[in-house]
Amino acid sequence: MERLEHVRRGRQITIEVDGERVDCWEGETVATAMLTRHLRLSRDASRPRSVFCAIGVCFECAAEIDGTAGVRTCMTPAVAGMRVRTTSGGSARA
Amino acid sequence: MTISRDHGGTTIGVCDAIVVGAGIVGASCAHALAKAGLAVRIVERDAPARGTSGACEGNLVLWDRTSDPDLALTRVSHRRWAELAEELSAGVGIDIEYARKGSLMVIPESGGIDGARRQCDWLGGQGVRYEWLDAAGVREAEPWLKGAVDGAAYFPDDAQIEPRLATWAQVRAAQRCGATLHAHQPVLDVQSSATGVRVTTGLGVLSADWLVVAAGVWSPEVVRSLHVDVPVRPRKGQIAIIAGSPVQVIHKVMEASYVQTVASDDEQLQVANVVESTRSGSILLGSSREVTVPSDRGVELSVLSRIVARALDFFPDLASAQVIRSYAGLRPMTPDHLPLIGPLREHPRVILATGHEGGGVMGAAATADMVAALIMGAPTPVPPEPYLPTRTLNPAGSHG
Amino acid sequence: MPDLLIVGAGPAGLAAAIQAGELGLDTVVVDENTTAGGQFYRQYPESFQEPASPRDPQRERGRQVISRARRAAEFRLGASVWGIDGPDVWLDQGGEPDLVRSHCTLLATGAHDRPTPFPGWTLPGVITAGAAQTLVKGQAVKPGSRAVVAGSGPFLLTVAAHLVAAGVRVVEVVEAATLHEGLRLLPRTLPYPARYVELSRYLTPLLRHGARFTRGCVVAAAEGRDHVERVELEPLRGGPRRTRSVGVDLLCVGYGFSAPTDLARLAGCSLRWDTGMAQPVPRHDRWQATSVPGLLVAGEACGLGGASVSALEGQIAAIGAARQLARLSDPEAARLARPLWARLRRARGFARVLTDAFPHRLQLAELPTDDTIVCRCQNVRWGTVRKAVEEGAHDLNEVKTSTRCGMGWCQGRICGAALPDLITSRVDPGFDHSAVFTARPPLRPVRASTLARALPRR
Numbered sequence: 016m017e018r019l020e021h022v023r024r025g026r027q028i029t030i031e032v033d034g035e036r037v038d039c040w041e042g043e044t045v046a047t048a049m050l051t052r053h054l055r056l057s058r059d060a061s062r063p064r065s066v067f068c069a070i071g072v073c074f075e076c077a078a079e080i081d082g083t084a085g086v087r088t089c090m091t092p093a094v095a096g097m098r099v100r101t102t103s104g105g106s107a108r109a
Numbered sequence: 110m111t112i113s114r115d116h117g118g119t120t121i122g123v124c125d126a127i128v129v130g131a132g133i134v135g136a137s138c139a140h141a142l143a144k145a146g147l148a149v150r151i152v153e154r155d156a157p158a159r160g161t162s163g164a165c166e167g168n169l170v171l172w173d174r175t176s177d178p179d180l181a182l183t184r185v186s187h188r189r190w191a192e193l194a195e196e197l198s199a200g201v202g203i204d205i206e207y208a209r210k211g212s213l214m215v216i217p218e219s220g221g222i223d224g225a226r227r228q229c230d231w232l233g234g235q236g237v238r239y240e241w242l243d244a245a246g247v248r249e250a251e252p253w254l255k256g257a258v259d260g261a262a263y264f265p266d267d268a269q270i271e272p273r274l275a276t277w278a279q280v281r282a283a284q285r286c287g288a289t290l291h292a293h294q295p296v297l298d299v300q301s302s303a304t305g306v307r308v309t310t311g312l313g314v315l316s317a318d319w320l321v322v323a324a325g326v327w328s329p330e331v332v333r334s335l336h337v338d339v340p341v342r343p344r345k346g347q348i349a350i351i352a353g354s355p356v357q358v359i360h361k362v363m364e365a366s367y368v369q370t371v372a373s374d375d376e377q378l379q380v381a382n383v384v385e386s387t388r389s390g391s392i393l394l395g396s397s398r399e400v401t402v403p404s405d406r407g408v409e410l411s412v413l414s415r416i417v418a419r420a421l422d423f424f425p426d427l428a429s430a431q432v433i434r435s436y437a438g439l440r441p442m443t444p445d446h447l448p449l450i451g452p453l454r455e456h457p458r459v460i461l462a463t464g465h466e467g468g469g470v471m472g473a474a475a476t477a478d479m480v481a482a483l484i485m486g487a488p489t490p491v492p493p494e495p496y497l498p499t500r501t502l503n504p505a506g507s508h509g
Numbered sequence: 510m511p512d513l514l515i516v517g518a519g520p521a522g523l524a525a526a527i528q529a530g531e532l533g534l535d536t537v538v539v540d541e542n543t544t545a546g547g548q549f550y551r552q553y554p555e556s557f558q559e560p561a562s563p564r565d566p567q568r569e570r571g572r573q574v575i576s577r578a579r580r581a582a583e584f585r586l587g588a589s590v591w592g593i594d595g596p597d598v599w600l601d602q603g604g605e606p607d608l609v610r611s612h613c614t615l616l617a618t619g620a621h622d623r624p625t626p627f628p629g630w631t632l633p634g635v636i637t638a639g640a641a642q643t644l645v646k647g648q649a650v651k652p653g654s655r656a657v658v659a660g661s662g663p664f665l666l667t668v669a670a671h672l673v674a675a676g677v678r679v680v681e682v683v684e685a686a687t688l689h690e691g692l693r694l695l696p697r698t699l700p701y702p703a704r705y706v707e708l709s710r711y712l713t714p715l716l717r718h719g720a721r722f723t724r725g726c727v728v729a730a731a732e733g734r735d736h737v738e739r740v741e742l743e744p745l746r747g748g749p750r751r752t753r754s755v756g757v758d759l760l761c762v763g764y765g766f767s768a769p770t771d772l773a774r775l776a777g778c779s780l781r782w783d784t785g786m787a788q789p790v791p792r793h794d795r796w797q798a799t800s801v802p803g804l805l806v807a808g809e810a811c812g813l814g815g816a817s818v819s820a821l822e823g824q825i826a827a828i829g830a831a832r833q834l835a836r837l838s839d840p841e842a843a844r845l846a847r848p849l850w851a852r853l854r855r856a857r858g859f860a861r862v863l864t865d866a867f868p869h870r871l872q873l874a875e876l877p878t879d880d881t882i883v884c885r886c887q888n889v890r891w892g893t894v895r896k897a898v899e900e901g902a903h904d905l906n907e908v909k910t911s912t913r914c915g916m917g918w919c920q921g922r923i924c925g926a927a928l929p930d931l932i933t934s935r936v937d938p939g940f941d942h943s944a945v946f947t948a949r950p951p952l953r954p955v956r957a958s959t960l961a962r963a964l965p966r967r
Contacts, residue, residue: 019675022649025556042554047648056633062888063735065633069640070548071541072621072769074918075885082429084353085918085954089643092543092554092587156907163910273910293903351957352918389913408949410592410599410963418961428958433918435949 016050028095045088045099046076055101056088121313122289124148126484127306128321129296129331132162133272133470134462135323136279137477142321143286145481150315151280151288152308154295154327158276161325164406164438166348166385166393167206167272167470170361171237172214172228172264174468175372175446178495180235182448182475185490189474190270193279201285203278205270206388212267212361213242213250214368215382215423218257225365229262239264253356256423267361269385272470279473296324298334301456319484323462325469326403326439337453340502341464343439345401347412349420351392354430358386362423367396371467372446376400378412382419392427394420398467400442408435440466444502448472450479451497460484461498511537513830514598514611515582516590516772519547520816521808522617523578524823530581532831537609538578539600541953543587544647545575547619548639549816551646568646592950593776596803599963601955606963613803613830616773616791617823620766620809622660623786623869624927626883626891627876629731629740630762638668638763645671652677653759657740659683659728660763662867663708668761669720670711679720681755685745685764686867687725694866701859729876731760745872765869767926768810774948776801782943785813785860787869788926789943795850796829796842797822805829814860821853874934883931884924886917894928898936904944905929918954921946 018024025041032054039048046066049056056076057064067075071090079100080086088099124147128139131153143149169190174180194207216225229239240263242250247261280290291312298309299320306320324331326343364382373379376399383395397412413435421428443449443464453459462480465472475490482489494500513529515522518540529536538545544552550571553559559568578584585602592599598614600607622637629635634653636644638660644652655678658669669679698704729743729752740760741752766786773791774780779800780789791799791806798805807826808819825846832842877883879892889912897911905921905928908914914928915921925946932940951960 016644016653017651019645019649019651021560022553023558023560024649025554040556042556043648047644047650051650062631063633064631064885066636066640066644067631067885068621068637069643070621072919073624073885073923077918079353083431083956084355085431085433090541090543156901156903156910158910159907277911292901349960352954410594410597410950413950414960414963417957421957421961428956428961430957431954432951432957432960433920433954434916435951 018051028093030093030095030097030099032099033101039093041093043093045078045080045091045093045097048093049088049099057101119313120316122150122315124150124315124317126319126321127152127308127315127317128323129308130322130324131157131276131280131290131292132160132323132325133158133276133279133473134325134465134476135321136276136283137473138321138323138462138480139283139288140279140286141477141481142484143283143288145485147484149283149288150317151283151290152294152296152310152315153290153292156292157280157290158273160327161438161440161469162272162276164348164436165272165346165467165470166383166395167270167275168361168467169268169270169471170212170264170363171267172212172232172239172262173363173368173371175368177235179447180232181491182496183468183471185478186472186475187266187268189478190268193474194270197278197282201278201281203274203281205275205278207268207270208388209266209268210360211263211265212363213247214262214264214363214365215247215254216259216261216365217422218259221365222259224369225262228365228368237264238266251359251362253358253426254362254423255425263360269361270470271388275470296331299332299459301335301459303457306458319458319460321460321462321480325441325463328441328461328463330403332453332459335453335456335459337455339449339461339463340443341441341449343401343403343405344398344442344466345405345437345439346395346467347397347408347416347435347437349394349413349416349432350434351394351427351430352390352433354392354427356392356424356426356430358384358392358424361385364419364423370398380412380415380419382423384420384424392430398440401439403439406437406439408437440469442466448476448496449498450476451483451493451499454499511535511609511611512834513537513613513615513827514539514609515615515617516598517547517617517619517808517810518542518545518578518584518586519617519619519808519819520549521619521810521819521823522547522615523550523574524820525615525617525807525827526578526582527574528824528827529830532827532836534827534831534834534836536582537585537611538582539585539588539590539609541587541589545578545584545586546571548642550574551643553647553649557649589953590772591953591955593772599950601953601959604956604959606959608963612834613805615826615830616804616806616810617808618769618772618810620768620786620813622763623765623767624923625762625764625873626881626927626931627728627730628878628881629733629737631882631885632731632733632737633735634733634737634758635731635760635762638664638761641668641761642671645675651675653757654678655680655757656759656761657681657683657728657755657757658761659740660765661685661870662763662765662863664763666708666711666715668763670714672761673714673718673720677759679715679718680757681721681723682715683726683728683742684722684724685727685870691724691866694862697862704859727873727876728760728762745870764873765867766809766813769922770945771948771952773799773806773810774945775950775952776804778804778806780943783812785864787930789945796832796846797826798829798833803833813864814857815863817856818853818860821849821856825849825853871930871934874930877931883927884914884917886919887913889914889924891931894932895936898932898940904941905946906944909946915946920952
């Protein structure tokens with residue numbers, strides 16, 4: 016997934032995904048930040064999954080954000096300093 | 110009494126016993142009766158474990174009992190569930206997730222230690238094993254429990270089962286012994302005589318020597334045509350489910366005041382903290398109790414909010430975890446908080462097996478043995494008198 | 510206390526907000542998205558700057574509608590609704606609980622792509638048609654480099670055109686409806702010449718781009734190791750099983766739409782069957798009022814219709830709310846609504862043509878194998894569900910109890926929409942097709958701290 020260069024974005028910010036610094040732009044969702052860096056977005060490490068609906072219905076893109084598991088990265092605007100973990104410490108099963 | 114009315118339905122079956130209700134109590138009764146060699150039909154208005162048994166915690170807990178007979182039945186049941194877990198696994202291949210994880214009766218710093226001590230003294234006197242933990246002991250036993258507590262009583266023998274799986278396992282086990290399940294068949298009419306019963310469903314009429322009514326809060330409705338009063342009222346309990354939390358809850362953790370909310374005759378809403386993990390990785394938060402009507406299975410947001418708030422008092426790290434589901438169950442409550450097990454006064458062939466309130470999963474195994482013994486004329490596991498529907502029902506039983 | 514709370518800031522909600530403003534209603538609009546517009550008027554985030562050219566006319570129109578609506582109502586964006594109880598609607602706005610009590614509530618929650626399981630649909634790179642649109646139009650990203658767009662309906666052309674504009678090579682657009690089906694309905698489209706203009710706006714760039722158009726075919730499977738690498742196309746019906754393989758790194762799928770009804774069901778609305786959506790939706794009267802007093806519904810939340818139907822229904826709902834609140838007398842309300850009803854009849858007429866041209870197809874239920882995951886959250890496979898139904902599960906809630914299907918994070922939104930077709934057409938025709946998972950709060954996962962701080966009412 017790549018950014019369309021002809022669209023000007025907001026201020027550049029940095030979030031942290033699984034301990035790695037990821038640069039992105041204000042207005043982008045966490046999912047956009049991760050996918051444009053080709054980062055995995057699976058809730059479950061054993062199964063490759065990624066964004067499916069991108070509008071908050073399917074929760075495929077859910078990750079742990081600032082300590083809360085099950086947050087939809089496609090619906091969450093990236094905020095400077097945000098910490099994202101793709102597989103939560105607890106079980107992703109409910 | 111004679112069978113006077115013909116409901117136009119054709120007789121579709123004759124059997125030894127009809128069990129109405131495929132919750133944990135009815136399923137357990139059906140299994141016990143079928144195993145004793147009776148031809149059993151299970152009549153369920155919905156499907157197994159779709160009522161109260163599908164909306165509870167699966168507690169096998171001794172310390173929240175409130176009277177001697179209550180505890181007596183519970184202790185028999187407690188032993189029986191351990192045996193049944195193995196029997197069901199071997200017999201029908203269903204793992205009911207029996208876990209003897211122990212429970213902690215936690216005393217918040219805000220008070221309650223005297224009541225908790227009295228409860229423990231009584232339990233200890235009855236031979237229930239427990240151990241006192243001070244605040245440091247609680248931290249060690251349950252590291253994520255960080256709320257201010259005075260201490261806790263640890264009950265190592267308390268356990269948990271998965272109530273839906275257990276109900277289904279009992280149904281399957283009954284079926285293996287020849288029982289038939291009629292799901293999605295509400296009872297339309299019941300007639301009884303000195304020698305038997307006739308039960309009408311949408312399928313037709315079933316006749317049998319015995320009828321076991323194990324329909325929980327819906328039991329009064331089942332026997333409405335007999336014009337008897339079944340003193341069971343629905344007491345609603347709500348549960349919230351948390352997913353994806355790193356918090357580990359090792360034991361069943363229950364607030365000491367839970368026992369007061371169980372024993373209370375207050376019909377208003379009461380909330381006491383109950384937290385436990387399940388094998389699937391989710392965490393269950395309870396509990397609330399309030400008297401309601403049998404059609405009210407809705408979750409109330411304000412109650413849910415209070416339950417979650419109380420859980421966070423004890424497990425503050427759950428604050429960032431997400432609540433993903435909730436449900437409400439209707440516990441069948443009797444005036445003296447003891448179940449109704451035995452025949453109706455005017456209808457000797459109609460046996461009640463209900464009224465366990467929040468202890469239905471716990472009491473189901475012994476209740477089933479009791480019902481089987483009463484029907485077969487065999488010795489009962491504990492003296493039946495305190496549970497007979499013909500007893501004088503005094504409001505609020507108390508131990509001591 | 511606001512007069513009207515509108516849930517959803519898409520075409521229906523925005524039109525309702527504008528109309529409500531004109532009627533002097535004190536109105537609040539909430540939407541889970543951080544930008545208003547819904548899917549149809551999808552906008553960039555405020556911090557993005559659209560290039561001066563080429564301008565997207567639809568985005569432009571959306572911007573105008575949004576700015577009119579924002580002048581007419583208070584907007585709370587990024588706020589999820591997780592509960593409803595009579596006049597009370599519970600919100601989660603970035604972890605802050607909020608309770609909005611209003612005289613009337615309008616559900617304008619829209620629809621999403623109908624989840625249609627097939628082998629490989631869980632692979633990364635397989636996304637919904639709506640997802641492709643959102644990523645391009647809302648985030649200005651190119652979701653892949655070589656794509657097949659498959660499914661049914663004119664929305665596929667819209668999405669394919671967006672992808673082409675974003676620089677994606679769209680190798681093929683695969684439409685399930687046959688050419689014959691389309692031609693048969695052609696005469697019924699003649700009274701709607703404006704729609705041809707709309708169509709040509711999407712079709713022209715696609716033809717210029719050289720995308721292949723295939724009709725009467727579906728994607729039978731998506732394959733690849735960690736990402737989709739190829740799709741297998743297959744004629745939908747009849748004849749020997751001929752498949753054709755196409756190499757892609759992006760597959761966008763959309764077989765029509767489905768509307769979430771959880772909020773309406775939790776509120777206690779009675780439902781009716783909608784043929785276009787092939788699912789139950791809230792029943793409503795000509796004022797868009799549901800069976801629950803004070804609760805109205807508009808747009809795709811109550812049936813397939815498209816953006817024009819949605820906007821008209823939104824406007825009518827606002828008039829209906831003013832009427833319920835006695836701000837308009839019956840004759841006044843009827844005078845305002847009459848021309849809208851007339852336009853609505855016409856717009857619904859066109860929606861019916863589309864429904865007939867691109868019908869909901871039960872044959873799609875033949876695609877999953879026993880091994881195909883149907884509940885994406887809990888990884889429950891079709892074989893497991895099939896077995897549960899064969900063993901006597903009568904409805905979705907029983908399937909849920911025995912398989913854990915629908916117990917995951919999405920709370921059954923995906924599998925709950927997909928399973929009724931699968932079960933009725935493959936296992937038990939008597940299965941309650943209209944049954945849905947019981948709706949219980951929270952309707953969205955809500956942080957425990959948020960729930961705990963939601964103020965109890967008693």
